[in-house]
Amino acid sequence: DQQVKQNSPSLSVQEGRISILNCDYTNSMFDYFLWYKKYPAEGPTFLISISSIKDKNEDGRFTVFLNKSAKHLSLHIVPSQPGDSAVYFCAASAQAGANNLFFGTGTRLTVIP
Amino acid sequence: GAVVSQHPSWVICKSGTSVKIECRSLDFQATTMFWYRQFPKQSLMLMATSNEGSKATYEQGVEKDKFLINHASLTLSTLTVTSAHPEDSSFYICSASPGTQFGYTFGSGTRLTVV
Numbered sequence: 609d610q611q612v613k614q615n616s617p618s619l620s621v622q623e624g625r626i627s628i629l630n631c632d633y634t635n636s637m638f639d640y641f642l643w644y645k646k647y648p649a650e651g652p653t654f655l656i657s658i659s660s661i662k663d664k665n666e667d668g669r670f671t672v673f674l675n676k677s678a679k680h681l682s683l684h685i686v687p688s689q690p691g692d693s694a695v696y697f698c699a700a701s702a703q704a705g706a707n708n709l710f711f712g713t714g715t716r717l718t719v720i721p
Numbered sequence: 722g723a724v725v726s727q728h729p730s731w732v733i734c735k736s737g738t739s740v741k742i743e744c745r746s747l748d749f750q751a752t753t754m755f756w757y758r759q760f761p762k763q764s765l766m767l768m769a770t771s772n773e774g775s776k777a778t779y780e781q782g783v784e785k786d787k788f789l790i791n792h793a794s795l796t797l798s799t800l801t802v803t804s805a806h807p808e809d810s811s812f813y814i815c816s817a818s819p820g821t822q823f824g825y826t827f828g829s830g831t832r833l834t835v836v
Contacts, residue, residue: 610764617762644827651727651814651827652765697765708755709816709825713764 614712627685631698638700723819727828744815750795751817
C-alpha cells in the first residue's frame, strides 16, 4: 500500500512561473518529510526537508509547505527555470536521519523556456 | 558534503549469472546503508537495510538469498544479485545518512539489464 502519494505524474510550467508539486501521505507516524530531485540515470539528490513541528521551510527558490491535518505537503519552486526539469520525489520518514524513507512515485516537472 | 559513490553505473549480464554492486561512503562512516530498487514509472522501493558487522534487514517480499548484502566496513556495502533473471532488470540505488538532520545521500544508481 502506497503510504506516500504523488497523484500528478507530470507537470509542465513556463519558465519564470511557479511550479507546485503536491504530495499526500497516509501514515500519521510520519514526522519528517523530504523532497528529492532526480535526473535520468542518476540517484536522487536532496532538495529540501521539513519536520512536523514546522509548516513551512524555505531555501532560495524552493519552499515546502506542510499541512499535517490534511496529511499534505507541497513543494513550490519560484521562479521556475529550465534546469529544474527533472523528476521530483516526495519522501517521508517516521524519524529524521535514521530510518528508511517511504517515497512517492514522483512527478516529472518540465519547465518550458 | 556527504558523498556516496556507487559502482558500476550500468551493467548488462546474462541470465543465471551474478552481479555485484558496490556502495561507498566517501567522506563519512555509515553503520547503516539502504538499498532501493526502482522499476520504470514506479516509486523507489526499499529492498533492505545494510548494517555494518551484522546481517542485513530485508523488506517483505525481497529474497535474501537472491539479493546478498555485505556491509564489511563502515564505508562499503555491496549488493550481489545472484542468478539474475530478466525480471531483476531495474535501477538499483543505495543511500546512507551521515547522521545529519538534512536528508540522505544517494549513490548515482546502477542500471542492471539482464538478457
